[in-house]
Amino acid sequence: xSEKTTDAxxxxxTGTTETVTLANGLTCAIPASSPLAKxxxxxxxxxxxxxxxxxxxxxxxxSVAIVGASPNAARSSYFVGTYLQQSSDxxxxxxxxxxxxxxxxxxxxxxxxxxxxxxxxxxxxxxSDIPSxxxxxxxxxxxxxxxxxxxxxxxxxIDAEKRGLTVVMDRCIKVEHARFHGGxxxxxxxxxxxxxxxxxx
Numbered sequence: 360x361s362e363k364t365t366d367a368x369x370x371x372x373t374g375t376t377e378t379v380t381l382a383n384g385l386t387c388a389i390p391a392s393s394p395l396a397k398x399x400x401x402x403x404x405x406x407x408x409x410x411x412x413x414x415x416x417x418x419x420x421x422s423v424a425i426v427g428a429s430p431n432a433a434r435s436s437y438f439v440g441t442y443l444q445q446s447s448d449x450x451x452x453x454x455x456x457x458x459x460x461x462x463x464x465x466x467x468x469x470x471x472x473x474x475x476x477x478x479x480x481x482x483x484x485x486x487s488d489i490p491s492x493x494x495x496x497x498x499x500x501x502x503x504x505x506x507x508x509x510x511x512x513x514x515x516x517i518d519a520e521k522r523g524l525t526v527v528m529d530r531c532i533k534v535e536h537a538r539f540h541g542g543x544x545x546x547x548x549x550x551x552x553x554x555x556x557x558x559x560x
Contacts (some may be wrong), residue, residue: 375408382492405513406408407527414539416503416525420478421450423532424470426492427483430461435507436483437462443535452477462524470499481505497522
């Protein structure tokens with residue numbers, strides 16, 4: 360069995376066992392608490408939109424809501440919000456139930472409170488929160504959930520796609536936008552600090 364499980368493409372939890380789906384379509388059950396189950400669960404099999412598709416998502420969007428936005432200038436969500444305000448034409452909304460204002464704009468308690476349905480919901484929440492955020496995105500009527508760099512929840516991504524959402528995960532919207540709009544060199548390095556001057560879109 361250990362030989363076959365190296366070809367595993369997915370796992371499904373059932374009670375105290377993991378049902379492992381193999382690349383050849385066969386399945387087998389292994390203890391959910393075993394190191395092998397944890398290893399297989401950590402492997403990434405979900406593949407999100409290609410670079411061309413991500414460019415299309417960014418070009419079609421007119422508005423972005425940042426869920427988990429922070430008024431703390433040291434947080435990455437603050438930096439991304441600043442970039443989007445200064446270097447894009449997006450209408451940017453900040454969602455944080457514990458803040459009243461972020462970057463000079465009102466902070467909203469949830470997606471349902473926004474004045475419009477955002478084209479992209481950019482998420483700065485821990486991986487375990489992504490399923491509930493997906494529920495909120497669908498309830499709000501948004502079509503794309505963009506989970507920030509360093510955050511990965513494969514099961515949530517698969518579920519979101521099954522429910523009709525476009526999903527981008529473990530990618531920074533600031534880096535992607537800059538890369539597609541001249542803010543990064545071909546090598547991928549940032550060309551400079553944020554300024555009030557807007558870049559070519």
